[in-house]
Structures are given as C-alpha cells and as structure tokens.
Amino acid sequence: MGLGSDMYRQQILDHYKSPRNYGEMEDPTFTHVGENPSCGDTIKIDVQLDDDEETIEYVTFSGDGCAISQASASMLSERLQGMSLDELHDLDTDDITEMLGVTISPMRVKCAVLARQVAQDGAKLYHGDVEDLDITKTED
Amino acid sequence: MGLGSDMYRQQILDHYKSPRNYGEMEDPTFTHVGENPSCGDTIKIDVQLDDDEETIEYVTFSGDGCAISQASASMLSERLQGMSLDELHDLDTDDITEMLGVTISPMRVKCAVLARQVAQDGAKLYHGDVEDLDITKTED
Amino acid sequence: MSTQQTYPIDVESIRQDFPILSRKVGGDVTVAGESENDTEPLVYLDNGATSQTPTQVVDAIVDYYYGYNANVHRGIHQLSQEASVAYEEAHDRVAAFINANGREEIVFTKNTTEAMNLVAYAWGLEALGPGDSVVATEMEHHASLVTWQQICKRTGAEIRYIQIDDEGRLDMDHAAELIDDSTRMVSAVHVSNTLGTVNPVGDLCDLAHEHDAFAFIDGAQAVPTRPVDVKAIDADFYAFSGHKMLGPTGIGVLYGKEEILEAMNPYLYGGEMIRSVTYEDSTWEDLPWKFEAGTPVIEQGIALHAAIDYLDDIGMENVQKHEELLAEYAYDELSAYDDVTIYGPPGDDRGGLVAFNVDGVHAHDLSSILNDYAVAIRAGDHCTQPLHDKLGAPASARASFYIYNTTDEIDRLVEAVDAARQLFA
Amino acid sequence: MSTQQTYPIDVESIRQDFPILSRKVGGDVTVAGESENDTEPLVYLDNGATSQTPTQVVDAIVDYYYGYNANVHRGIHQLSQEASVAYEEAHDRVAAFINANGREEIVFTKNTTEAMNLVAYAWGLEALGPGDSVVATEMEHHASLVTWQQICKRTGAEIRYIQIDDEGRLDMDHAAELIDDSTRMVSAVHVSNTLGTVNPVGDLCDLAHEHDAFAFIDGAQAVPTRPVDVKAIDADFYAFSGHKMLGPTGIGVLYGKEEILEAMNPYLYGGEMIRSVTYEDSTWEDLPWKFEAGTPVIEQGIALHAAIDYLDDIGMENVQKHEELLAEYAYDELSAYDDVTIYGPPGDDRGGLVAFNVDGVHAHDLSSILNDYAVAIRAGDHCTQPLHDKLGAPASARASFYIYNTTDEIDRLVEAVDAARQLFA
Numbered sequence A, B: 001m002g003l004g005s006d007m008y009r010q011q012i013l014d015h016y017k018s019p020r021n022y023g024e025m026e027d028p029t030f031t032h033v034g035e036n037p038s039c040g041d042t043i044k045i046d047v048q049l050d051d052d053e054e055t056i057e058y059v060t061f062s063g064d065g066c067a068i069s070q071a072s073a074s075m076l077s078e079r080l081q082g083m084s085l086d087e088l089h090d091l092d093t094d095d096i097t098e099m100l101g102v103t104i105s106p107m108r109v110k111c112a113v114l115a116r117q118v119a120q121d122g123a124k125l126y127h128g129d130v131e132d133l134d135i136t137k138t139e140d
Numbered sequence C, D: 001m002s003t004q005q006t007y008p009i010d011v012e013s014i015r016q017d018f019p020i021l022s023r024k025v026g027g028d029v030t031v032a033g034e035s036e037n038d039t040e041p042l043v044y045l046d047n048g049a050t051s052q053t054p055t056q057v058v059d060a061i062v063d064y065y066y067g068y069n070a071n072v073h074r075g076i077h078q079l080s081q082e083a084s085v086a087y088e089e090a091h092d093r094v095a096a097f098i099n100a101n102g103r104e105e106i107v108f109t110k111n112t113t114e115a116m117n118l119v120a121y122a123w124g125l126e127a128l129g130p131g132d133s134v135v136a137t138e139m140e141h142h143a144s145l146v147t148w149q150q151i152c153k154r155t156g157a158e159i160r161y162i163q164i165d166d167e168g169r170l171d172m173d174h175a176a177e178l179i180d181d182s183t184r185m186v187s188a189v190h191v192s193n194t195l196g197t198v199n200p201v202g203d204l205c206d207l208a209h210e211h212d213a214f215a216f217i218d219g220a221q222a223v224p225t226r227p228v229d230v231k232a233i234d235a236d237f238y239a240f241s242g243h244k245m246l247g248p249t250g251i252g253v254l255y256g257k258e259e260i261l262e263a264m265n266p267y268l269y270g271g272e273m274i275r276s277v278t279y280e281d282s283t284w285e286d287l288p289w290k291f292e293a294g295t296p297v298i299e300q301g302i303a304l305h306a307a308i309d310y311l312d313d314i315g316m317e318n319v320q321k322h323e324e325l326l327a328e329y330a331y332d333e334l335s336a337y338d339d340v341t342i343y344g345p346p347g348d349d350r351g352g353l354v355a356f357n358v359d360g361v362h363a364h365d366l367s368s369i370l371n372d373y374a375v376a377i378r379a380g381d382h383c384t385q386p387l388h389d390k391l392g393a394p395a396s397a398r399a400s401f402y403i404y405n406t407t408d409e410i411d412r413l414v415e416a417v418d419a420a421r422q423l424f425a
C-alpha cells in the first residue's frame, strides 16, 4: 500500500509485458473468443489436443486488454499444457487467483477469469455440451 | 387542543348542521357546480342577480360533503347577498378563512374554498370570460 | 378500556428504536418537526400509508453517506467496491426474505407503483392486444387498477374485475369465471389496504396458470406485515415498497421469476443496464441490472436491507400476530358503536387495519378532529376510489397498525372518535 | 508542485462538512466503511459519478425520519401536512434554483435517466413516427443516447448525431445541417461527463425551435457545477440528478415548460397522479403530480432542498470558478507528460473533470493502482461507449472534481499516475 501495488506483483507485470504463447495457431483442435465489454478486454484461445482427444497439448492466446486479463491468459496458456479437458472443466475462480498469486479485488475478478472462461466454453463447444455460443462474456 | 376542536367552532358546526339557503332555485340567473374529488365534496350554487345584472340578489346552494365545505357554502350564500359580481371576483382565500373565523389547515383549504370557486367560476361563465368549464374542481 | 395487555412482541423496547414516536403534535403544521406549540404525544396510526423508521435504518443511511458513499458497479476504487458489494447484497437479502431464488429475481424500483408500471410497460405493451384480457379485483389499489386499465386501453385488451362479497372477500367463483383462455395477466392485491382482506393469492396464481396467464401480486400491505414466500404462492411477479416496512422512501421491489424477467425487454434505458452500445444499437446487461437504469437507489437499497434485518429479528410470524391482535381489538372497540360502519371482513380475519365511517361525520372531518386529539389516521379513498364508490362512501377513515402500536393507542383513537361524535351530534 | 493555493471558495471549511473525506482506505473492500486495515487518507476524485454528502444534507434526512416522516398530499394529520409542505416546497426550491416558473414545471424522478425516459415514453412514443428525426450528439451519455435510440427504433423515427471536432467540441455547422424540419427533438448534454466540453445549449435550443422541435438538455454534470437558468437557455426539458450535487441517491429532476408538460399524457400510472378513477377510466391530477405516481421520493426531495441551500450558500458562480481552477490545474499537470492523452477541450475551457489515458497502461489497471494510492477515480467508458469507440479507446481514466477538492489532491493523483507509469515501464 502506498508504495507498490500488490495486485501487480512482478509475475503479473512480467506476463503482461512478455506474454507467453502469444499468437494464433494454424490448425487448432478448437478455438474460442471472449470479451469483457466494460474493460474492452478481448481474448482468443486456440487449443491443440493430443491424439487421445483428452489431453491439452498446446495452447496459444491472442487479445488485448488490461494487465490482469492478459497476464491471466498468458499464465493459463502455460498451465493448461498437459492438462485434461476434465481438469480444465474443474478450474474455478480460486484456482485462477492462486495461479495469479495475488488477491484480485472483486471488481477485477471478471478480468482475471476471462481466459479461463473462454477455454472452458471452447471445450464445451468442442464437446457439443453447448451450442450457439458465439462469444463468451464475463460482464456480470 | 385535546379538548375541543378549533376548526369546528360553534359557527361552522351550526352552519353544517343547519345550512342556510339550502336548496335549488327555480330560475337562477346562473348556476354552476363543483367538486373536490378527494373529499367527495360536491357543491351546486344558484345565483339570482338584480335587474342591474351586477348585484347578487339571492343565492342558494346544494351539495354534499365534509363540514368545512358545506358550512363554507352556507356562510358564503349569506355573505354574497347584496354583493356585486366584482366583489365576488375579488374574494380570496383569506376572505374565506376570515368568514369561517377559524384557521383552516393547509390540507383542508380546498374544502373551504370550493363554494367560493364555484360561485366565481359560475360568474365567469355567465360573463363569457371562460367557456367549456363543466365543473369546477379544487383538487390541488 | 384495555387492561394490562401482553403482546407477541416486545412493543415497549421496539418503541425505543423510533424517536418520532416520542414527538408531540398540535402546533403549527407548516413547521417541519416538533415545534413550540406541539404539546400532545403523537398516536401514529397511519402505517398503511407509510411506516416509521427505526434508528437502525437511519444509522444505515448515515453510515453509507459518511462511510462509503459512491456510485456502484463500474468503479474500481475502494468506496465504489464497498458500495457495490453492499448494494448487491441488499438484493440478496430481499431475495432471501421473500424466498426468491437470488438477486436475478429482485429488481429495485422507486416504489410498488413503478414495479407495476415496469411490468405493464415492458411486458404489457408488447404482449397485450385485442382479444386479450387482464383480470384484476374490485379492491385493487390505483397502482394496479389505473395501470392495467390504461395499458388495456392502449393495447385494446379488456380489463375485468373480480367481485367482492358483502364481507369484502373475493368471490372466487367469479374469479374462476372471469379468468379464461383470453386472460394474459391476473393482477391481485395480497392484503387490501382498505378492506384488510387477506386474499387467497396462491389460488389466484393457480387459476392464472391453468390458463397460461401470469399472476402479479401486489404485496405492498403484505410483505410488511406477515411472512411472504413467493415460491409457495407461485407468483410470477410480486411487488412491494420499502417505506411501508421501516425502510426509506424511494425504493420498491419487483420480484419476477427469472425466466420471465429474462425474456422481457428492458423498461428504462440508460447507463448500468446495457452491455454494449454503439450509435446504432445496444444490448442489455444481465438480471437484475437490465431493469435498473441509471444510478440506482443505492442508499435506499442498503437501508431496506437494514429494515429487513430489523423485521427478521422480531420475526414475521410475530409481526403478523401483533397486527392481528391490534386489528381485532380495534374492530371490536369500534364496532361496539351502532353508528360505526367498518368495511371488510370480521375482526378475527383481517390484516392490521380498520377502515370505517361514523354516521353523520365526514371522514375528513373525523380525521381533522382526530388530529386535534393527536391521533394520526388517514381519511380519503386510500387510492381505491372505485371500491369506495361500490361501498357507497366517498371516503373512509382508516387506522392502520404496526409493530410499535398498542391497544392503549387504539383506546385513544376510540375516545377521539367519540369526541367527534359528540361534536357533530 | 502546488504552492500555497488560494481558492474562490473556502475549501478547508467546506471539507469539515463532509465526514467521509476524513476516512482512510486500503483495506478490505468487502467491509462497508472504514475498517482496521484502512490506513491511507482518501483522495476522492470521482465526483462525476457521484458527489459526497455534507452533514447538512444528512441531517435533513435524519430530521425527516425522526421528526415528520409521513406520506404526503392526502393526509390530514399533522405529520402528513408537515411532510407535504416540505415536499412541495422542495419543488419550489428547485424551481427557483434553475429559474423555472414554479413547482408545476418541476417533476421529481428517480434520477436523470428516468427523467429522460419519462419524456421518451410519455411524449416520444406518442409523437414520433417514420419520417421524424431525433438529433442527439456524439457525446451523449447512455441515458439519452440509448433512450432515444431505442425509442426511435420502436417508433420508426431516425436518430442523428451531431459530430464533435478534434478538440471534442460540437460541430455547430453539422448541427445546423442535421436539425431540419423532420426534427422533433434535439437532445444534448450540457456538460460532457467524458470530454468536459461545455456545449452551447442555448444555440442548440434556438436551432431546435427554428424547426419547431423540442430541446431536451441533459444537465446532470451542469447543474452541480455552474449557475443554470433554464429560461435563458430556453430549454423545453432539462434534467439532472440529486446525487451529483450533494444530494441523496434516488432523486432526479425533470424540468419541463408548463404548457408542454400540461399537454403530455401521464407516464407512470397509480396513486397520487390521478384526479378521479372509476373501474372504466381515470383523469389526471394537476402538474407536477400528474407525473409523480405512487408514494414519491419524499426524503430525497427534502434532502435535495438542503443540498441546494448548501450550494447556494457557496454561490454557483464560485463553485464554477473552483471547478475551472481544478480542471485547468489537472489538465496542465497531466499534459506535462508526453505519454498522457487527455480527451476534450483545453484546460482553460472545460468543466471540472479530466478523462485521460497513459500509453501502455490500461485505464482499469491505472485505476487499480491509483486505488492502491488511495486515489479514487473512475475508469471505463463513463456511459459514453460510442464516444470512446470514436476516440479509439475502450476505456479512459477520469478524475472529476468538486467543491471540496484541492490542488494537493491533484498532485497526489499525478504522483500515483507516475507510480503506475514506472510499474508498467
């Protein structure tokens, strides 16, 4: 407080300034987009599955927005690698804040969870669990 | 306070219980009706003018409603006798409360002035100063 | 008259929470608040119009303005977050109080009247047309009666009124007749603010649903005075006002079933209710915010939360018992006089209010004289003009009770009525 | 940075009237009000969203609830008369403050947004149709933009937007082009809540009247910050909110010229707004009550009266000078940095707010970091999404000032912005 900013500890700023796995895939198994209209955050996530169609092999993301949303996408892209779709499905908000390593204030939670939501919705669309979802929105 | 009711001093109750000039005229010079929808007060006033068409010769009223509205009509019917239409026109709310001899609380003023308003509007209609006024209302 | 009375609630300690109950009256009515010539202790029996406000609720207001006043939702700074959390939790609190599913089903409006108009505009203007009917009751408050009447005029739909019987109860056979497949909406008051009748609103909702109609229940007099469970009633919409249940003016609540609210178009347009806007078009926020355009009633929502906490501490079953005790007492005391006509059902089967007339004394005169005796009641048509026409009275006097009222106060009412009777004899 | 500053108003003594300004922040945002871990003194620069509330206004609220809380208009008892007089006088006070003719022209609503919707529903839905146009500006707040956009969609009318120039000023040539004989309504914001532009609203009203159109001026940011004379402007409608001018949430004001309001149909239906009701039809009350259905915003009207008294004591000319001083100071301090973009006209020609962005720092991140430094600003689109699209920024940070703000607080803002800059470098 007053000196530094807890929510923006080194890790988040680092991922924001040098995002990992940033870009778009040629031929993803599935892809999905999302936005957070009030922030203007946008995220696109491309996922490549293993041959077992269950394990996440590789993830890229692209997008624009606040540090929280973009760093969260960057960290998540690393974290998802090797995860099963079931494990992705089970990721909750606590997992994301733990991953970020900081306390996220209530009004910024929707920035933090946007990437996870996009990945989860993408997997659901891929499985046919939902239809007709053009774009994921985390606006509350 | 606590003992008697100032607003209902003897005079008002007397006029309410024994209204003067109560009834309808055969052949009035002009006549007009009014109401106070929230109280349900109604007043009809019949006026007979002198041959000069200026001086009020005789007034009757009929109607229904709260003591303030009916007593005020009764007192006014006496008071108007011999008045000129100009004098009627000039009667204001203070004149009415003075006539009633009590302080009228703000929410009851419209009861107190209904009869006066009906008489004034009747005179205006007679003179052609207003048209299209079926019924006078003192609802604020 | 009254001997030592025992109440289902601790009235004496409740009264301590309401500073206004110790005020005196009798002096200059154009000076706001107690002034020099005010000498008589107030007897406040106009709770059907508005209830008084305990320190707990006023403190919540002061705490808000001195502690965390800010605009909600979109603010990242701490004050705004604190206000947002408190404002949103107020929705949750209201939802729990009436057994709604959650904040999605709770829209804060300005009052019950606006809640009614919200549905009339957002649903009624779109959904109703010639050949459709809206079924109301003869005892509707103007809030619902005038609204549906006028929306029906604008859309060409028909409005029908369920009759009341001689005791002021709904004729449910007539209801079953009137509600048919043309019916799109049944709008009924839960507790009549004039007759004191407690209507079988669950049955009315069932009747509506049998014909695929919606049911809108006006709970303005019910939520303050008894436990209300919107799910048990199975109401599609349910509305009430903060100011009649210890809360502030300027807030009402519209409950609506989530899927119905979801399907409805917005009502007021503006900030807070949109998701995204271009110069060409707009999309809408999630529930309930879709229906709360502009800066919402933040202070009022937070204060309503405090009011509900207060009522829940007493327990709504106890509040109801107290209301019923006072209603029966007043009914009995007043009906002991031959010249008194009381409207509505008997004393042991009514909400906590008694509307009446005394032969030969106009209700407005009665109210003025009662005021001279420091007894505050309402006189008029209580926003049920057509019902009064039917009852053959342009106006009536209404004493309505709440948690801080006592049988002693009703004795003072009866004494003052007697004084008026003497005066006009 | 700032040396000893002299202000046109006595800021130090004003600050004493606002207890919240001594609160500290920094701790748990889910606890309402100051708590343990709040250690940093608050710098409140989010006045464009809502202003803080002085003791004088809060006292008026407490006095009402503890002294003379009652429902208005129809009550004969003393409390109701006191409340009625105070509530009606609040209309008179507002009328005098903006130079309206009297209470007939002053309708109390819930907020500016509802005032806009009132006219859109009661006048627009009836009056507008295909071939008609409504002319707004590119800098409209969603309250007016979304409302007219949607009412136009529903009626088949066209909506047009007056362009802004590079400095964020209205292009009045474009206005003269757009406003033509098809135009029925010109709706323009008086002071932009994003650009700080003070629009030539008198000229816009004249343009509207030349084509027999009405003009609706959104004064939400103007009435709190400068003298406003609706007659001099010749606005047909004018709206603003209590909560942005030291008043409570839950009250807005719609000014309308008497003959126009008189000719309009009612908007909300219910009690208090009727003259007489039968089961078949209804007639309406006189102005302004015709537009105030149900139990009105009594507490809020009375508190707004107190807020206006407070502002008038300071003098609106002085308030304006103070606003301008702070705006210019903030503009100069912030624009000294090359990486800062400020939206709207230059520092010496704007209302008391500055919306800006810092290269490489998202406005929401900036606001979060400023919050860590106890500086409360708003970040987002400030309910002007289309304008932000046009400016090429999804969001901006906005510092907005009021009578209790100082240049020292702006220095703290600038320091915190610098810290964010460092963090993101």
Ligand SMILES: Cc1ncc(COP(=O)(O)O)c(C=O)c1O
Pocket: C271, C293, C294, C295, C296, D048, D049, D111, D112, D113, D114, D141, D143, D144, D189, D191, D192, D193, D218, D220, D221, D241, D252, D383
């Ligand atoms: C210019 C402008 N117009 C309208 C509004 C809407 O005001 P309210 O939210 O009080 O309805 C605001 C405030 O948010 C504003 O700044």
Ligand SMILES: Cc1ncc(COP(=O)(O)O)c(C=O)c1O
Pocket: C048, C049, C111, C112, C113, C114, C141, C143, C144, C189, C191, C192, C193, C218, C219, C220, C221, C241, C252, C383, D271, D293, D294, D295, D296
């Ligand atoms: C039964 C009933 N419905 C509706 C209302 C209207 O409530 P409000 O004036 O708060 O909108 C009232 C109170 O006056 C009422 O008693």
